[in-house]
Amino acid sequence: KAGVTQTPRYLIKTRGQQVTLSCSPISGHRSVSWYQQTPGQGLQFLFEYFSETQRNKGNFPGRFSGRQFSNSRSEMNVSTLELGDSALYLCASSLGNIDYGYTFGSGTRLTVV
Amino acid sequence: AQSVTQLDSHVSVSEGTPVLLRCNYSSSYSPSLFWYVQHPNKGLQLLLKYTSAATLVKGINGFEAEFKKSETSFHLTKPSAHMSDAAEYFCVVSPSGSARQLTFGSGTQLTVLP
Numbered sequence: 001k002a003g004v005t006q007t008p009r010y011l012i013k014t015r016g017q018q019v020t021l022s023c024s025p026i027s028g029h030r031s032v033s034w035y036q037q038t039p040g041q042g043l044q045f046l047f048e049y050f051s052e053t054q055r056n057k058g059n060f061p062g063r064f065s066g067r068q069f070s071n072s073r074s075e076m077n078v079s080t081l082e083l084g085d086s087a088l089y090l091c092a093s094s095l096g097n098i099d100y101g102y103t104f105g106s107g108t109r110l111t112v113v
Numbered sequence: 114a115q116s117v118t119q120l121d122s123h124v125s126v127s128e129g130t131p132v133l134l135r136c137n138y139s140s141s142y143s144p145s146l147f148w149y150v151q152h153p154n155k156g157l158q159l160l161l162k163y164t165s166a167a168t169l170v171k172g173i174n175g176f177e178a179e180f181k182k183s184e185t186s187f188h189l190t191k192p193s194a195h196m197s198d199a200a201e202y203f204c205v206v207s208p209s210g211s212a213r214q215l216t217f218g219s220g221t222q223l224t225v226l227p
Contacts, residue, residue, distance in 0.1 A: 004156075033214075035215075035217075042219050043203065043217035045214045045216070048214065056214050058214070090157065092215075101147060102147075102159070103159070104156040104157040104158070104159075105156050106155060106156040107156050
């Protein structure tokens, strides 16, 4: 059974650019969540999608957005990149009920220069 | 509202000795609790989860944790540390029920000495 796949693994962007990250969940999982991990702030929740609808959103500016497609694949987009957006972005998938837990991907390492 | 406090940012043990990683939580709801492990440059791997069933939860690689509601704790233990256990460990809380938002602790870096 394939795990959660995140692409690309590494990205280098310059300030002001925009970036799109992709996440393919485990087959059959309808919930996809995104988290940002930085040394200073730790792991912070960005948003969660279930059946193409955003169910919950963390405390991030509007430059961070996401969407989910009918096949449950999800993308997140960050516009007008800032140096502080450099982080490991992790995607997690779930059947949709917390009792099943979350399975995380290996992440996308974004560096903004 | 919910929060998680991992009481030690670093723990160092010798190989073959017990491991104790401490976690206290705060939640307005009946919580679900998790422990995840992260090896360098890797994603997060689920070690174990508590979702209102048995209070003593057994996970992978010999780890277990006990949910103590009166103490609002969910400490992670392992009887005998192995070199491969060296990693960062995260205690996580979420309201039980539908999958919503996970709140992570700040992490505990476990070092295993030979």
